[in-house]
Amino acid sequence: MTQAHISSEEEIKERTSGWLSRLAEQGYRITGSRRAVVDVLAEAGTSLSPAEIYEQGRALHKQLGLVTVYRTLEKLEELGLVQRVHRPDGCHAYIPALHGHEHLLLCQQCGRMEYFRGDDLSELSRRLEGESGYTIKDHWLQFFGLCAQCQ
Amino acid sequence: MTQAHISSEEEIKERTSGWLSRLAEQGYRITGSRRAVVDVLAEAGTSLSPAEIYEQGRALHKQLGLVTVYRTLEKLEELGLVQRVHRPDGCHAYIPALHGHEHLLLCQQCGRMEYFRGDDLSELSRRLEGESGYTIKDHWLQFFGLCAQCQ
DNA sequence: GATATAATTGAAAACAGTTTTCAATAACTG
DNA sequence: CAGTTATTGAAAACTGTTTTCAATTATATC
Ligand SMILES: [Mn+2]
Ligand SMILES: [Mn+2]
Ligand SMILES: [Zn+2]
Ligand SMILES: [Zn+2]
Numbered sequence: 001m002t003q004a005h006i007s008s009e010e011e012i013k014e015r016t017s018g019w020l021s022r023l024a025e026q027g028y029r030i031t032g033s034r035r036a037v038v039d040v041l042a043e044a045g046t047s048l049s050p051a052e053i054y055e056q057g058r059a060l061h062k063q064l065g066l067v068t069v070y071r072t073l074e075k076l077e078e079l080g081l082v083q084r085v086h087r088p089d090g091c092h093a094y095i096p097a098l099h100g101h102e103h104l105l106l107c108q109q110c111g112r113m114e115y116f117r118g119d120d121l122s123e124l125s126r127r128l129e130g131e132s133g134y135t136i137k138d139h140w141l142q143f144f145g146l147c148a149q150c151q
Numbered sequence: 152m153t154q155a156h157i158s159s160e161e162e163i164k165e166r167t168s169g170w171l172s173r174l175a176e177q178g179y180r181i182t183g184s185r186r187a188v189v190d191v192l193a194e195a196g197t198s199l200s201p202a203e204i205y206e207q208g209r210a211l212h213k214q215l216g217l218v219t220v221y222r223t224l225e226k227l228e229e230l231g232l233v234q235r236v237h238r239p240d241g242c243h244a245y246i247p248a249l250h251g252h253e254h255l256l257l258c259q260q261c262g263r264m265e266y267f268r269g270d271d272l273s274e275l276s277r278r279l280e281g282e283s284g285y286t287i288k289d290h291w292l293q294f295f296g297l298c299a300q301c302q
Numbered sequence: 303g304a305t306a307t308a309a310t311t312g313a314a315a316a317c318a319g320t321t322t323t324c325a326a327t328a329a330c331t332g
Numbered sequence: 333c334a335g336t337t338a339t340t341g342a343a344a345a346c347t348g349t350t351t352t353c354a355a356t357t358a359t360a361t362c
Contacts (some may be wrong), residue, residue, distance in 0.1 A: 004283040015184055020183075026207055028309085029357085029358050029359070031309095031311080032357095050348080051348080086237035092244065092348090104285055105287070114283055114285070124269075128155060129153040132256060132267070132298075134265070134298050135297045136256070136296035138296070139294045141290065143276065143287050144288055144290065144291075145280075145285045145286045145287035146285060147285050148290065150156065151286055179338085180329045180338060182328075183337080184340070184341090200319095217319095217320090217341090218320090218341065218342085219339080219341075221319095221321075222321095225349065246338080
């Protein structure tokens, strides 16, 4: 059964502190700059490019440098806490990582983003394997449209 | 019904001359450089980055410049003859454009690429619309795996 | 709380992919 | 074939990303 989902305040708080403790656990120091990057991205309702994170992050920690944004994203990605997505416009952006088998639904207007689970492509996948001779390992699936506010 | 598909020699020839006449039709001149870019990409069995097209294109037309590769891709894309895809590694690449409702199946090992049609996501799409309040306009779907040769 | 140590920082420089500028060249028209 | 004008490649400029490095700061230890 499909299930679309937006993060609540509650979940965002937990996500933020979860990411920070995960960083600390790995021996990384918790600095104002890292906190800013984590805060911005953990509560993002849209995917954010490094430049966008930098811009928003400076509101929280004015001396934040773009270089540190990149470095922090790298670490968060290594720990599986965030992931890179491709935007239709071609630029790279980051989102809180999908858990297990989830996909994205994106608003073409405002960039708002929802996660969903419950897609079942196994039959299609099996048919394709038969016809093509490929062994299928993975798939990318993303839906685009207009969110309730934007229609 | 699903249908996977690799291009035959025949289709490649037609594609090449089709692209060239389409360019001519639009008033663009047919030059050695453009011919090289068209030849390389029209017969590609994998997606190709501008740098890769440049490299292969110089075998056909030695004075080809990378700038012209970009410029020719731009025109082919405007005419809907080629399209940009995102590679897992993050770099941009080009493929002969999908026609109508087609998607890609890509080999993770060698980059080989097949087109297929016949996916039906309408039910999933409808369920998502109901749950999320979005109006869904479009989807991206791509399968990854190992081709027959690479397993 | 003060101190020592090593990780982290931001600025500047370097780098990679892409686009713009420009004078020379070559494709099409008549 | 000659004239016109689009097209070319080289170099310069730009944008997104990574590396270098000396100064700063988080943490562990006292
Ligand atoms: Mn799926
Ligand atoms: Mn489809
Ligand atoms: Zn929206
Ligand atoms: Zn393969």
